[in-house]
Amino acid sequence: MGEHAEQAQETEAKARPQRTPVDWRRTRERAVSFLASLVRWAGLLFAAVLVLHVIFVIGEANQGNGIVSFVRNWADGLSLGFKDLFTPSDAKLRVLVNYGIAAVFWLIVSGILAKIIRRVGGAG
Secondary structure, eight states: HHHHHHHHHHHHHSOOOOOOOOOOEEEEEEHHHHHHHHHHHHHHHHHHHHHHHHHHTTTTTOSSSSHHHHHHHHHHTTGGGGSOOOSSSSSHHHHHHHHHHHHHHHHHHHHHHHHHHHHHTTTO
């Protein structure tokens, strides 16, 4: 019975999945990389909303439309202090320049933040 019990234990040990040790460094690098990517995507999304607003204004989209109104409201919030930075007499040019600068701002800032996150987090 002793020999049979030993064989049963060996068989059971082989059948059990072996636990692999958690590679915390790799897990942290993945988390940092994910966070940096999230920041970049957020900046890209903000810039896209601003550019979409510029397109709607230059294309003279219906301001009463729900989508146009939604984009305008978000763009106003995302434009920060750039909304009235330059004040040319042409309203379309004003929107193009000011909201365009705000879009570029978000792309640059999100890129810098993503690099900082990667460096501080050790994800290369």
